[in-house]
Amino acid sequence: MKTTIIGIAGGTGSGKSTFTNRLKDYFGDKVTVIYHDNYYAPHDDLTFKERQTINYDHPDALETDLLVKHLKELREGHSIECPVYDFTLHNRSQETIVIKPSHVIIVEGILIFQSQELRDIFDIKIFVEADADERILRRVLRDMNERGRKLDDIIEQYLTTVKPMHYLYVEPTKNVADIVINSGLNNVAFDIMKTKIEDILKKGAAADEAEKAW
Incomplete structure (x- = not known):
């Protein structure tokens, strides 16, 4: 199975999750979404108060090596057990999610383009930007409500x-992005990516049928 991996990055509150979720809502189970946030390193050895002081916006706060390993496994046709992060506890939960290989995998996260090794895995790189004032207001609402x-x-x-x-x-x-968009609600960018993903899925389905016939 040929897999296309799309990275969607951007600052906190930029709209990257909105853009990612719009694609996920449109394509449903035809695409797989992985969130870099779920790869925050576990800190069972620390108290809740100590975990609150961690710099979660530094690359070292994430197990990016594990994400790289998982994406390579998915590309090779193997399922993975994706970790799940609990933001209310500032710690990784005991839960995992089984993710199976698919023709399109979308990876979303603030720092996904910071790592050269991870960056090299992406076939398409999208950066979502927004005004700093908008980003902090969105973060406040999200962190308080969710x-x-x-x-x-x-x-x-x-x-x-x-x-x-x-x-x-x-x-x-x-x-380093291939495409920079100014909002997660940018309909032109959404239509472009929708068309691109539809083409990838169509070619993938045709290849699958050809392989079965062979």
């Missing part, structure tokens, strides 16, 4: 790690 965070903690984390790490590790990777 992750049970307090406003003061969100602001402190943003100023001490999120903002400086963005300009150090995230923003520079825009230069």
